[in-house]
Amino acid sequence: MRVLIIEDEGDLRSIVASTLRETGYAVDEAVNGDEGLFKATSNDYDAIILDLMIPKQDGFMVLANLRKTHKTPVLIMTAREGLNDRVRGLDYGADDYLIKPFELVELQARLRALIRRSLGHAESVIQVKDLLIDTAARVVRRGDQSIPLTAMEYSLVEYLMLYRGELVTRTMIYDHLFDETEDSLSNLIDVHIYNVRKKLGKDIIITRRGQGYMIDGP
């Protein structure tokens, strides 16, 4: 999953970013409204974390401009707790609203729920045949066996599971699982897929040569 954090408060931005990275997200950062809007419209993010009081153009403006072209889920993260601000934020097209100060676990849970809902899943547990993934606990099981995965491997499985039955192209994987800092990773995906197949079994991930991968496909 790839998220964008638009927050001018450097310390806070980097904590949130590093926390999310540790839990397997690909995280991009923007320090002001202009940069945020540019990144949000030029990349396909799974979610955007948006502060309202940011320079250049404020959060409301970014949201309004973004909504003209994109449906990307947006979580507003702000110190503005007034009812008017909350209502305005949601009306401008935000999907959730989190007031500072907050706890990281809550931010993460809200982010997960946001992404899940946007992909049409209401529950945090997704099952394909005997393969089960709990996105809340970040656990993958095959039958009764819990399978330890690295953050990257987990993210890959999670992503394929969230798009179960659909073809996931290599570009999608690039776009959603790697952040902007990573470069020319063409065979990195292959390495991760190989590792996952080694742990989960070869039959789970189907390769469509020249197109991409899928789980639970026809």
Place this chain on the structure above:
Amino acid sequence: MGLKSFRFKLQVWYTGIMFVTISGFAVLLDYQSRQGKWSEVDGELHAIARTLDTALHRIPSECFPHDHTWLEEEKENLHNTIHDPHKKDDLKHLPFGDNKKSSHSHFPGNQPKNSDKSDSKSNKKGSSFENKSGLILPPLFKGSGSPDNSLFLKEELIKYLRISEDLHLHQKYIDEVERLPFYSIWLSDHTLLLNSNEEAPLLSMEKLFGPSTYNENSYQSQQLGEYRYVWIGANLSSRILVGQLVKKEINELNKRSVRMFLTGTMVILLGVFGGWFFSRQAIKPIIKISQIAENISATNLQERIDPKGIDVEFGMLVHTLNDMFGRLEAAFAQQIRFTADASHELRTPLAIILTQSEHALSRDRSAVDYRSALETNLRAAQRMKVLVEGLFMLARADAGKWELRKQPLDFTALVAATADLLQPLADAQGIEIELILDDIHLYGDGDRLMQVIINLLNNAIIYNRPNGRIIVKLKKIDPKQTILSISDTGIGISESDQEHIFDRFYRADRARNREKGGSGLGLAICQTIVNAHHGSIVVESVPDLGTTFFVTLPTNLDQPSKLHPLLKPEMMLRKDSASGDKEPASKSA
């Protein structure tokens, strides 16, 4: 409804004024009506007296006794009578003899006595002269045979008038005299009673001494009990006193007074009740207004008293109250915004501390990570500290509990030292600070003033463009005032922002300031400090060209001042050279 009640006071005043007015009016009316009545009565009596006088004058002189020896004798008699208390008493009561009906009881202090009655009886028997003990009558009228002495004078007069020659002329007098319902007393110049009819009560002779000179128009009047007298100086150096029982008139006047009193009382009572009603009506709008005002509290301060349906006189009050509510609302709104802003400003560093700690503790970290987390937390905590201190200071200043530690101060040295303190910050941006300083000593709180200079200089550095300039000028504009100006060559402040920059938490660009570590309270604190020094702070700015802050401070001190503890000797030297030849004090070019 006690003594503190406005309505009660109103009522008391109103009643008092009404009582005084109405009773004064009634008394005046009563007095005038009495005066009118009495002058009417007196006029009649006077006319009668004149008639009598003329009538007596018409009596041929030969009818009067020429021998006056009787007079001398009677004078002696009278003298004896006066000196004999018993006789005097008799003398006083004698005239009542005629008033068989009521006059005794109506003449205060005079109870009829047996001797009196016997006198009266004997008088009726004809030997009138002696029996009238004390009344001295001239022989002419003495015992003139009238069986009823009450008619004595009248008849005698008429008789004498008839025998006079000019009958047709006298007829007029006869007619008038015949109509006399009054008693009359005819006195000589020596207060000797010459004649009287029996209806006349006796008066103390001394009281009847008035001017005896003959004058057609002048008379004197007096009232004793139920009797009214008029006496005049008459012909032949005599006096004529005419009196009348005025019981009827007195009754009538008394009735009128009673009526007036009752009417007055009624009017006053009506007035009092009316007043009570009116005072209630009068304070009704006040009660209404206060009821509305009472319902306006902190939660609905936007409400106002509707001036419709409220009288013009109270419109002013309503207006004043509404104005006050307006100010309160503004103050409340400001307070609420201030609180919201304060909490908002505190939220971000708090969020950093929380998330950073949570993040650091979420798994085992390297020492470098922990150190970095602690550093982040420290920064956030420091930010909160600055904010809380600023808020606390402003709150204390607002509550008036904030005191300056004023002392004589070398302000020039303070400015130079502060500029020096911030020099590294300016150097980092390549900003040059130029000091043009007059030698200024003033009376102030050095720490606080230093805070002002730090804040202003800090802003001038933060909002400057890279490699910009800052000019700090300290100038005495008159013996009483000094201006400190700090100019930058930065981004400037737009016109609309200029009026708000001293507001707490106001930022032209909120995020930009936060990025640079400002609390949003700096200028508000500057203003508070400068105001506490009875100075003023204003801003002048041209967007994209730069901003100048002018701090005006009173310099009411010309005595040697102590050095600010922060100042070191080398700073003094720097200051001197800087102010001396306007050489830029900054090291950076």
